[in-house]
Amino acid sequence: MNFELTEEQQLVKEAAHRFLEAELAPLDKLHGDREMTRELAVSLLKKLEPFGYVGSERVEDPITASVLWQELGRVFPSLAGIAFIAGSAARAVASWAHSEHKRLSEELLASEVIGCMAYSEPAVGSDPSAIACRAERRGDNWVINGSKLWISNGHIADVAIVTVQTDSAKGVAGLKRLIVDRRVSPFTSRDVSTIGLRAFPTSELHFDDVRVPLVNELGFGREPRSAPRQGGGSVANFNGARVLCADVSCGIAEHAIEVATRYVQERRQFGREIGRFQLVQGLIADMVMDWEAARLLTFRARATMDGPDADRCVSIAKAFATEMGVRVTSKAMECLGAMGLAEETGLERRFRDARMWIVPDGTAQIQRLIIGRAVTGLSAVRG
Numbered sequence: 001m002n003f004e005l006t007e008e009q010q011l012v013k014e015a016a017h018r019f020l021e022a023e024l025a026p027l028d029k030l031h032g033d034r035e036m037t038r039e040l041a042v043s044l045l046k047k048l049e050p051f052g053y054v055g056s057e058r059v060e061d062p063i064t065a066s067v068l069w070q071e072l073g074r075v076f077p078s079l080a081g082i083a084f085i086a087g088s089a090a091r092a093v094a095s096w097a098h099s100e101h102k103r104l105s106e107e108l109l110a111s112e113v114i115g116c117m118a119y120s121e122p123a124v125g126s127d128p129s130a131i132a133c134r135a136e137r138r139g140d141n142w143v144i145n146g147s148k149l150w151i152s153n154g155h156i157a158d159v160a161i162v163t164v165q166t167d168s169a170k171g172v173a174g175l176k177r178l179i180v181d182r183r184v185s186p187f188t189s190r191d192v193s194t195i196g197l198r199a200f201p202t203s204e205l206h207f208d209d210v211r212v213p214l215v216n217e218l219g220f221g222r223e224p225r226s227a228p229r230q231g232g233g234s235v236a237n238f239n240g241a242r243v244l245c246a247d248v249s250c251g252i253a254e255h256a257i258e259v260a261t262r263y264v265q266e267r268r269q270f271g272r273e274i275g276r277f278q279l280v281q282g283l284i285a286d287m288v289m290d291w292e293a294a295r296l297l298t299f300r301a302r303a304t305m306d307g308p309d310a311d312r313c314v315s316i317a318k319a320f321a322t323e324m325g326v327r328v329t330s331k332a333m334e335c336l337g338a339m340g341l342a343e344e345t346g347l348e349r350r351f352r353d354a355r356m357w358i359v360p361d362g363t364a365q366i367q368r369l370i371i372g373r374a375v376t377g378l379s380a381v382r383g
Contacts, residue, residue, distance in 0.1 A: 003296065005063070005067070006063075008064075009061070009063055009064050009067055012064050012067055012068065013067045013071060016051055016067070016068055016071040016072075017071055019050065019051070020071055020072060020074075020075040020076070021075060023047055024044075024047065024072075024075050024076045024079065025075050025076070027044065027076065028075060028076040028078075028079070029346075031044075031199055032076060032077070032078055032079075032198075032199050032349070033198050033199065033349050034198060034199055035191055035193075035198060035199070035201070036078070036082070036155075036156055036199045036200065036201050037156065038114060038156040038157075038158070041082055041086075041114055041153075041156050042111060042112070042113075042114065044076075044079055044082070045079075045082065045083060045086060045111035045114070046111055048072075048079075048083055048111075049111070051068055053068065053072065053083040053084075053087060054083050054086050054087040054090060054109065054111050055087070055090065055109040055110060055111065062299075062302035062303045062305065063299055063302065063303070065302060066243075066247050066250075066298055066299055066302050069084070069244060069247035069248060069251070070247050070248070070250045070251040070254065070295075070298075071251060072248075072251065073247060073248030073249070073250065073251025073252055074251035074252065074254050074255045075251075075255070077197060077200070077248055077251070077252055077350075077353045078197050078198070078199035078200035078353070079199070079200075080244070080247075080248045080251070081152060081153075081197060081200035081244075081248070082114075082152075082153060082156075082199075082200055082201075084241070084244045085115070085116055085117060085152045085153045086108070086111065086114050086115055086116075086153060088115075088117055088240070088241070089108060089114075089115025089116055089117055089153075089157075089159060089160075089161050090105070090108035090109045090115055091109075092115075092117070092161050092177075092218060093105045093108055093115070093159070093161070093179060093218075094108070094109060096177075096218040096219045097179060097216075097218060097220075098215045098216075098220045100215055101179065101215075101216075104159065104179070104181065108159065113158035113159060114153060114156055114157050114158055114159070115153070115157055115158070115159045115160070115161065116151055116152060116153035116154045116157035116159070116160050116161070116203075117151070117152070117160075117161050118133075118148040118151045118154065118160045118161060118162040118163065118180075118205055119131075119148070119151075119163045120148060120149055120150045120151065121133060121146070121147065121148055121149055122147065122149045125362075125363075126362055126366050128163075128172050128175060129171050129172050131163060131164070131165050131175060132146055132165065133145070133146030133147065133148060133162065133163070133164050133165065133207065134146055134164060134165045134166070134168075135164035135165070135166050135176065135178060136166075137166070137214070138211075140213060140214055141211045141212060141213055141214065142164070142166075142176075142178055142211070142212050142213075142214060142216070142217070143209055143210070143211050144162065144164055144178065144180065144187075144207040144209075144210040144211075144212065145207055145208060145209060145210075146164070146207055147204060147205060147206050147207065148160075148162065148204070148205040148207075149192075149203075149204045149205075150192070150202055150203075150204075150360075151189075151202070151203045151204070151205055152200065152201065152202060152203075152360070153200075153201055153203070154189050154201060154202075154203025154204070154205050155189045155190065155191040155201040155203040156201050157182065157189075158181065158182050158183060159179060159180065159181050159182065160179075160180045160182070160187070160205065161177050161178070161179060161180075161218065162177065162178050162180050162205075162207070163175055163176075163177050164176055164177075164178055176217055176218075177217070177218045178212050178216050178217055178218070179212065179216040179217075179218065180207070180210060180212055180216070181212075181216075184212075185210050185211055185212050186210070187205055187206060187207050187208075187210050188205070188206045188208075189203050189204065189205045189206070190203060190204050191203050192204060194356060195352050195355060195356065196349070196351075196352030196353040196354070196355055196356040197352075197353050197356040197357075200356075238361045238362055239305060239310055239311065239314045240305070241360065241361040242301075242314050242315065242317070242318040242361050242362060242367075243298065243301050243302055243305065243314055243317060243318070245318050245321070245322055245357045245360060245361060246294065246297070246298040246301060246317040246318050246320075246321035246322065247298055247321075248357060249294065249321040249322045249324060249325035249354060249357045250291065250294050250295050250298055250321055250324075250325075252325050252328075252329065252350050252353055252354045252357075253287070253290070253291045253294065253324060253325050253328040253329065253354070254291060255350060256287070256328050256329045256332035256347060256350050257284075257287050257288060257291060257328065257332065259332060259336075259345065259346070259347055260283075260284065260287065260331070260332035260335040260336065260347075261275075261284060263335060263336050263339070264280050264284065264335055280335060283331050283334060283335055284335070286331060287327075287328045287331050287332065290324045290327055290328055291324065291328055293320070293324070294317070294320055294321035294324040294325075295321075297313075297316055297317040297320055297321065298317045298321055300313055300317065301313045301314045301316070301317035301318075309374075311370055311374060312370065312371055312374035312375075315362075315367035315368075315370040315371050315374075316367075316371055318361070318362070318364075318367050319364045319367035319368060319371070322354075322357040322358040322364065323358060323364055325354035325355075325357060326351070326354045326355050326358070328354075329347060329350045329351040329354045330351060332347050332350075333347050333348065333351060369381065
């Protein structure tokens with residue numbers, strides 16, 4: 001088994017690296033720790049068009065997909081999150097929406113408008129049966145009432161794909177996903193301030209008698225043109241988002257290793273570079289081992305995404321890589337000593353950004369329950 005990138009994959013990595021360093025790294029320094037606006041997000045997403053982060057279908061080669069997301073995570077972690085969510089909403093509409101929404105699909109795929117996936121609620125995380133945001137059918141419309149919380153892109157989104165309960169007696173079977181175009185069916189939102197990824201909006205959405213036509217149900221009246229694992233009216237499959245968390249965490253760690261390595265090669269104490277000290281080399285070695293392990297686990301997760309072992313492999317990658325990101329950025333700060341605490345080095349922000357990826361799309365604890373269930377055949381949640 002060859003663990004090295006192929007020549008083609010390496011070329012993609014180098015091209016993305018050069019482009020992102022030149023075009024996006026300066027913008028990350030300007031905007032990466034500030035609240036995002038819709039207008040800025042559109043302009044940033046437009047810059048990513050050459051590499052298809054939003055508008056393309058899933059990259060055929062899973063390792064190339066990981067390489068691209070890791071490179072973006074290395075340079076601009078918040079933008080990686082924005083792009084992934086915008087792309088997920090765009091592809092959901094392109095694959096599952098009624099033909100009446102063809103123009104909307106084109107706008108989303110071209111990053112002319114921004115989408116979000118509104119699933120979580122104040123009291124709902126990993127248990128879809130508890131979803132309380134409801135939609136009542138009135139004539140030719142669904143009328144939505146309720147709220148959503150921790151919605152990525154929510155505050156800057158033009159369009160929300162909202163998971164709603166239409167018949168509480170049916171439980172999960174009563175859930176539907178509805179397209180809510182804010183320009184036609186207004187809803188309110190606010191950005192929730194968080195420890196990191198401050199340019200990647202995490203939002204609360206409120207729906208108060210918001211009307212959308214019946215035809216806005218994903219999968220309404222037709223078979224999809226393609227069959228993504230995330231069904232038209234079904235609960236979201238989180239594996240794609242979980243691997244994204246792992247990929248971006250690997251990118252953040254790679255950046256931290258680069259910063260720490262440069263510093264210990266140049267900083268001198270007691271007449272020599274501090275990189276010659278054994279304890280410093282131990283820190284660097286631990287960081288690299290952690291990062292390499294996470295990277296390989298993430299590659300495997302992407303390669304098995306459509307296989308029978310997908311849930312276990314994805315959960316292993318998500319839990320390990322996101323926790324690795326925190327460990328590596330923390331050790332990188334140690335390598336810089338007092339300078340590691342200074343905002344100007346950027347490491348303290350990468351540490352805060354890394355901490356954010358542990359929670360979304362199933363916390364590290366949820367991932368451990370999935371892994372445990374896969375290994376033992378026993379569920380810790382239900383008998």
